[in-house]
Amino acid sequence: MKPRIGDFIIGIFIFLLAVGIWTYPHLKDDEAEKVCKISVNGEVVEEMPLSRDGEVKIEGCIVKVEKGEVFVTESTCPDKVCERTGKISKSGESIICVPNHISVEISGERANDIIAG
Numbered sequence: 632m633k634p635r636i637g638d639f640i641i642g643i644f645i646f647l648l649a650v651g652i653w654t655y656p657h658l659k660d661d662e663a664e665k666v667c668k669i670s671v672n673g674e675v676v677e678e679m680p681l682s683r684d685g686e687v688k689i690e691g692c693i694v695k696v697e698k699g700e701v702f703v704t705e706s707t708c709p710d711k712v713c714e715r716t717g718k719i720s721k722s723g724e725s726i727i728c729v730p731n732h733i734s735v736e737i738s739g740e741r742a743n744d745i746i747a748g
Contacts, residue, residue: 665722665739667701669694672732681720681737691731701735703728 669677669689677687679696686695691707700718706728713728713735725736 665737668736670734692728692733694735
């Protein structure tokens with residue numbers, strides 16, 4: 632059986648739909664103001680917008696915001712996992728330093744988030 636023109640049209644439609652579904656969340660994530668929340672023992676001690684460069688020294692760690700990305704430059708912990716995590720920039724990503732009880736999380740209200748009232 633030979634493929635017909637309708638088969639190609641359906642194939643192209645499915646391909647374009649898949650590309651749209653894959654790219655939509657990436658486009659929406661950049662629309663909101665993102666904030667870096669730094670917590671010690673579960674309590675937020677500092678909030679920094681990713682739109683402004685800055686540096687915070689907290690409990691043995693230095694957290695830096697640069698060009699819309701957050702990363703740990705120095706830490707007193709033995710394994711340095713928090714430093715090796717690298718740079719984060721998307722909502723929901725985080726860096727954890729277990730020995731120092733520090734967490735760094737990016738949050739931001741995206742257009743597709745639901746706000747319960």
